[in-house]
Amino acid sequence: MTQDAGALGALFEVLSASEADRVTALYAPLADAVRDLLDATVRTEVDDDTVAQARAAIEAVTQSLRQRTRPVGVSYRVDGRPLPLGNAVVGACNPIAPPLVVHHDGGGRCWADFVLGSAYEGPPKLVHGGVSALVLDHMLGEAASEGLSKARFTGTITVKYLRGTPLGPLRSEAWIDRREGRKVFARGFISDDAGITVESEGVFIEPSWVREGGNGQ
Amino acid sequence: MTQDAGALGALFEVLSASEADRVTALYAPLADAVRDLLDATVRTEVDDDTVAQARAAIEAVTQSLRQRTRPVGVSYRVDGRPLPLGNAVVGACNPIAPPLVVHHDGGGRCWADFVLGSAYEGPPKLVHGGVSALVLDHMLGEAASEGLSKARFTGTITVKYLRGTPLGPLRSEAWIDRREGRKVFARGFISDDAGITVESEGVFIEPSWVREGGNGQ
Numbered sequence: 001m002t003q004d005a006g007a008l009g010a011l012f013e014v015l016s017a018s019e020a021d022r023v024t025a026l027y028a029p030l031a032d033a034v035r036d037l038l039d040a041t042v043r044t045e046v047d048d049d050t051v052a053q054a055r056a057a058i059e060a061v062t063q064s065l066r067q068r069t070r071p072v073g074v075s076y077r078v079d080g081r082p083l084p085l086g087n088a089v090v091g092a093c094n095p096i097a098p099p100l101v102v103h104h105d106g107g108g109r110c111w112a113d114f115v116l117g118s119a120y121e122g123p124p125k126l127v128h129g130g131v132s133a134l135v136l137d138h139m140l141g142e143a144a145s146e147g148l149s150k151a152r153f154t155g156t157i158t159v160k161y162l163r164g165t166p167l168g169p170l171r172s173e174a175w176i177d178r179r180e181g182r183k184v185f186a187r188g189f190i191s192d193d194a195g196i197t198v199e200s201e202g203v204f205i206e207p208s209w210v211r212e213g214g215n216g217q
Numbered sequence: 218m219t220q221d222a223g224a225l226g227a228l229f230e231v232l233s234a235s236e237a238d239r240v241t242a243l244y245a246p247l248a249d250a251v252r253d254l255l256d257a258t259v260r261t262e263v264d265d266d267t268v269a270q271a272r273a274a275i276e277a278v279t280q281s282l283r284q285r286t287r288p289v290g291v292s293y294r295v296d297g298r299p300l301p302l303g304n305a306v307v308g309a310c311n312p313i314a315p316p317l318v319v320h321h322d323g324g325g326r327c328w329a330d331f332v333l334g335s336a337y338e339g340p341p342k343l344v345h346g347g348v349s350a351l352v353l354d355h356m357l358g359e360a361a362s363e364g365l366s367k368a369r370f371t372g373t374i375t376v377k378y379l380r381g382t383p384l385g386p387l388r389s390e391a392w393i394d395r396r397e398g399r400k401v402f403a404r405g406f407i408s409d410d411a412g413i414t415v416e417s418e419g420v421f422i423e424p425s426w427v428r429e430g431g432n433g434q
Contacts (some may be wrong), residue, residue, distance in 0.1 A: 012341070027261065030268050033275040034251075034258050037282075041251050042303045042311050043289070044244065044282040051247050054278045058250040061271045065254075065261040072260070072384070075341045086259045088337050088345040094259050096313050096336045119313045120305050122355075124229070124292045128305040129371045130354030137347030137376075138339075154346045158375045159354075167289070 012077045013070075020078045024085065027093040034095035042118045082148055089138040100138065100172070104147045108176035108186070110139065115169050127165040129198075132190055133157070136200035139174035140186040144204035152184060157202035165190055165197040174200075182206040229294045230287075237295045241302065244310040251312035259335045299365055306355040317355065317389070321364045325393035325403070327356065332386050344382040346415075349407055350374070353417035356391035357403040361421035369401060374419035382407055382414040391417075399423040 015023065037058075046054075076083040085093040090100050098120075100112040114135075122128030137157050145152040174188030184204045189196045232240065254275075263271075293300040302310040307317050315337075317329040331352075339345030354374055362369040391405030401421045406413045 026265060026268055027258075030261075030272055030275075031258055033272045033279070034254060037251060037254070037275050037279045038312050040279045040282040040286070041244075041248055042308070043286045044247075045285045045287050046282055047285075048243060050281055050284065051243055054281055055247055055250045057274055057278050058247075058254050061274050062250070062254045062257045064267055065257040065263055065271055067267065068262045068264075069257070069260045070262050072335060072342070086335060086338055088339060088348055091259070094336055094338075095255050118289060118303060119311055121303055121311075122305060125289065128351070128355070129358065129374075130351035131305055133350035133354050133374065133376070134345070134347035137350050138345070141346065154378045156375060156377045157346075157350065158373060159350070160373045161371045 011071075011074045013074055015076050015078050015083065017078055020076065020083050023076070024092055027085070031091075031093045031095045031097075031099075038095060038119045039117050042121075084148065089134060100135065102139070102142050102147070104142070108143045108146055108184075109173075110142050110147070110175070111171065111173040112139065113169070113171050116167055118167065121167060123164065125167055127167055127170075129159075129161055132161070132165055132198045133159045133200075135172055135190060136174070136188055136198065137202070139172045139188045140200060140202040141204065143174040143176055143188065144184040144186040144202070151207050152204040153207060155183070155203040155205050157200055160199045161197070162199065163197055166192055168192070177201070182208075228288075228291045229299075230291055232293050232295050232300065234295055237293065237300055240293070241309055244302070248308075248310045248312045255312060255336050256334050259338075301365065304355075306351060317352065319356070319359050319364070321359070325360045325363055325401075326390075327359050327364070327392070328388065328390040329356065330386070330388050333384055335384065338384060340381065342384055344384055344387075346376075346378055349378070349382055349415045350376045350417075352389055352407060353391070353405055353415065354419070356389045356405045357417060357419040358421065360391040360393055360405065361401045361403040361419070368424050369421040370424060372400070372420040372422050374417055377416045378414070379416065380414050383409055385409070394418070399425070 085091050089097050091097045092099055098114045100114050102110050102112045104110045116127050120127050120131045170190055170192055172190045177185040177187045187201045190198045302308050306314050308314045309316055315331045317331050319327050319329045321327045333344050337344050337348045389407045394402040394404045404418045407415045
């Protein structure tokens, strides 16, 4: 079943909880396998023949996966909330996503422990500064929208780099700092074992149709 | 030949121009094939058997590519400049990178035309806000460092979202706004056919060893 989301021109496919579990259990391990392939691809130094064989095998898999495809702009919803399987940061079925598993403590506070490998590199051995911004934009958005359950649009985010963030195990936390009318101010950070490496703050806007009692989400 | 980069604890492998061309020509098409696989993976709806076969094939390729691997923290340099083949935004050999091909017009002005597909999605049909921040962090850094040729560390970046950025063909431009002592202020934007969707400004810091005439890069 699909629903037109109106303003965004996007379609939602509504899944039951058990159907959502089935879809995740089927496609998340496939995305995991592609994540390993990503890491291997960035760092490989194998010879020409091995590369040629790898390309041929990958192209065949791509073709097989494209036999049946979700159209662009269709995404899943479960129990009235988005199931962001393809999201670039938290999507279990998106190999680009680390993926972050975001835990919510209530009241807009959330955290995630995650690992960033070679595919997220900027300077040698360090996380690309933009990847830190990507993670923090998402985490502040999770805090401001209370786990994507409320419609909030990002207004502005500021990211302050205290020192280089090493590739490897990291943590991010985010929380709601304060509210002013339709604006929600969120803050957060990324840290390694030695402390905070990057800080961020952001302003998120509640759309007017939420205030007016609409349900456009 | 490898060199110790000192402060970062990273190693550089120095390549001749022809060796750099050979490495890029060999591994960039492999990364392209994995990019197509990424896109197919995010959107596939094939059945259980096809997924199982795809996983097995992918795992075999991953194993073959890991027979010979560049150690973590080793990156290439050509003619004294970084060759960021594995960079998360511009790395031709990193499947996570779109990749952006950044053109420099001189004086710190640069631009890139690029396409973001389903793997970069946040809200349905829209680029993840954090991906826009990732792109802008990189573009402002390219402007501030004049094509990664000068050492500049990101201090702070601010990203302002004017409206949703649609998946598809996009453009980004960045330039140096002004300098104050060791600080370089850069600005930039992302645009679609209808105009600017996201704006950014950033402060980049010249390390003290550059001023002191060192060559720690």
